[in-house]
Amino acid sequence: MSATPLHSPAGGRRISMPDVARLAGVSAQTVSRVSSGSPGVAEATRQQVIAAMNELGYRPNSAARALKRGSFRTIGVILFSLSSTGNARTLEAIALRAAEEDYAVALIPVSTPTQAGMRGAFSRLNELAVDAVIVIMEIHLLDAGTMFLPPGVHAVVVDSDASDDYTVIDSDQANGSRMAVEHLLSLGHQTVWHMAGPEESFASERRITAWRTTLAAHGCTEPPLLRGDWSADSGYEAGLSLADSDCTAVFVSNDQMALGVLRAFHERGIRVPQDVSVVGFDDIPDSSSFSPPLTTVHQDFAAVGRRCVDKALKQMRENSTEPGRELVPTRLIVRESTAGASGARSRT
Template sequence: MRDVARLAGVSAQTVSRVSNGSPGVVEATREQVIAAMRELGYRPNSAARALKRGSFRTIGVILFTLATTGNVRTLEAIAARAAEEDYAVTLIPVAAPTQAGVQGAFSRLNELAVDAVIVIMEVHLLDYSTVSLPAGTHAVVVDSEASEGYSVIDTDQADGTRKAVEHLLDLGHSTVWHVAGPSVSFASERRVGAWRATLAARGCAEPPLLRGDWSADSGYEAGLSLASSGCTAVFVANDQMALGVLRAFHEKGIRVPQDVSIVGFDDIPDSSSFSPPLTTVHQDFTELGRRCVDKVLKQMTENSTQPGCELVPTRLVVRSSTAEVPK
């Protein structure tokens, strides 16, 4: 820093202010200092800067898997929003969905020096019914089943499901079958509950529930079972499983939407290229990720936990996989 100051003809304090992006430095002087930094190959010591200001400008993200569309797209949005605020993201995958695994991840994050944590997880996959966060940790949990003591951001799973089921019923279908995700998934169970509630509110019979594991292969197996059920409308808990259902129906000679209407959930980028293009519930993962970062930064600024649940709205995207009930 002294070398930069000497070359730029300024004080070391001015170099420090430029390095930290502090206001109050004349623009011409700032450019002069930056030019000297480039010439000498000077880069500020991030560890020293962090110790001085008490902030590492890093957000930790804990998650169980990168195998799902939602997690990947949410993480992408978190990283993009953090970068806009000049924060880095440190990713800590948890191999085993247990309380010990999560606590181990927090220990690692503490060692890596982060200012706050965003936890993308299914709370009830843990050994205990609530998340146990270290005292004083600024954190946001992406799961609406977290206890009231935590700040939660999540997609409005129930409202998205209601829109999907009501769309099919409004087309004249007498009931709607459902291919759900795994029972250990919060999102899956919230969608199952909303499916049942919507059918009950409309006085419709509830068909047997089928389950998959979010994969297209599991949707294909469910589709083979549905092919002999006589159903005319199916709500599938995600687009990947809906793709499998479409394949099974095609192999069995069942036309979509002429014979059976299908609605998915997620609105993945490829869903408009399915055959036929898939009607689905759009999840705004970009907004979800942005809100997570904004919420945790606000916690840091106000030094508070800000408990409560904030839901990101969904919208139904109608394409060619749904039609009025066959006559």
Template sequence: MDTADGIAAGAPGGARPRKRAVRRAQSASMADVARLAGVSSQTVSRVSNGYSGVAEETRRQVLAAMKELGYRPNSAARALKSGEFRTIGVITFGLSSTGNVRTLEAIAVSAAQEGYAVTLLPVAVPTQDEVRGAFSRLSELAVDAVIVIQEVHLLDEATLSLPPHIQVVVADSDAGDRFTVVDTDQAGGARTAVRHLLDLGHHTVWHLAGPEESYAAQRRADAWRAELTAAGREVPAVVRGDWSAESGYRAGLGLADEPDCTAVFAANDQMALGLLRALAERGRKVPDDVSVIGFDDIAEAGSFLPPLTTVHQDFAEVGRLCVEGVLHRMRHGGAEHGTTLVPTTFVVRESTAPPPAARRPRP
């Protein structure tokens, strides 16, 4: 009885007012929000697009009015009006690499802070056809620019078909004369690692390198070789891995059998982890018998046994500069191409020490 009276008194016709309220919320316009908030439509537009210059109290009033009316900004209409989709495409060569994942995360965070969304275009198989296909799909997507996280030698401008309005920034590449590039100072980090081991007294340093097709692996290996050559030291044969801990383990079994191997610079922390396991299984203690250095400074590096000395990459800064660079090119289309290198930091932990001979007491 009470329920029926409530419907009769406050809502003739049963549930019709609720249905009208839903239709009203769905059809709420920017002008409706402006009237409810007591501001201009321009102010509502600025708030919905995330622009600065709106007083915080005003912004709260507008957001409250949007919520009350169920108003949602029409992104398609905004794009037609402004010529921008406020979306950045990201082409990445797989998500198994620590560097790729952390760079992608940093790009997404930085893009969101600038009011942009990210559309991911993964390249499952790193071939030239797959790369061309990824760029071709950009013309079908609502993106304003693209960031390429590329670590393999496949980016050939002559074979790419880019929509004319698309701006490109590349992470982890040497394409500085063709594209804007943001990268870690791979060579500087590798030289620091080798120099640290030589300064500890090691006669030479062995290198557990990444795959041959990787730009980063190539630059780290080149710097390792150059540092040893400059110091007048013997350059051992490169031992090759594929970035995985398993490949580091397989390579480590061979290195453990090299009696003159007292120091190893691994091109990433995952391979260094596998190397540590192999050395332990063969009875070679780290760092008493062999010193080990990695590259990346993954979150778990300090928990290895022993904690890993490594080269820290600032992936957050790489991602931020990629977004900053692509937005700069969007706003200043005539900007010249070039390369920005993000410095590394050398992190000394417990996996490095002077070689055994240097620790032997004199008779």
């Protein structure tokens, strides 16, 4: 193909579908069908049209294609924070799964975790061409009063206390916490301390509830609850407090805080797991490289992200909703930070 392009990136008139048709030697209708991915075009003809598009620098009008097929092939993702490991890994899985289905992802960050911030994010959906929205918002904000979705936009919610009106995908937080506590009790520890996440976190509250329920089921005394903000620094501060207690086993609500706890214990001369056993939650990629390698609850963030996209696509294709909560299984990964209880720690 040797035709001269009809314009250059520096200027000139916009390349049109008839221009591509003339260069490829086909009808404009054929170019349209190739642009929209419609079936019924011979592969040799399709490649001829694509070559003409590339030579001319033609880009199909996505808005026009969306109007024609009734779909923008874009999924919006609303989330509060990209700094957490869970959110980042879930978002990555959403983007990869969407790409497999030839969908793009439009990210809509929420700067402040307030209802006003959420309403602003949902209102921005009106300005974006999205077919569905996935909401990653683990704080206590989502309910019927804060979800203002544009008409026709389907929604899937991750890790939230959203009402039963929505499709919710989440890791099995409760069973993961139960496994962590029962693992420590099975090693002979008389009770298990808990370092929780922030109060506004729905995931943190579910882990607290499961910790308490499991202790009660085994007739164990419930120690005082400690809280952090998911950071290693907050875990370090809590670890210093635990160093002055009679704690022999602690279940920490995420691996980053567990890392801080391990540092505090090391500085205070408390051996893990000989003196205190430590269990985390998340199974972040670095947890196996902690000193000692961390026993933790594995969350399958990739499975959560993929399931969100699959649910959103199903809603779009069937023009339906599937209210209810679906839990992705968690599992306990036993490493070297837990061991049998060796009796009360000596005081120095």
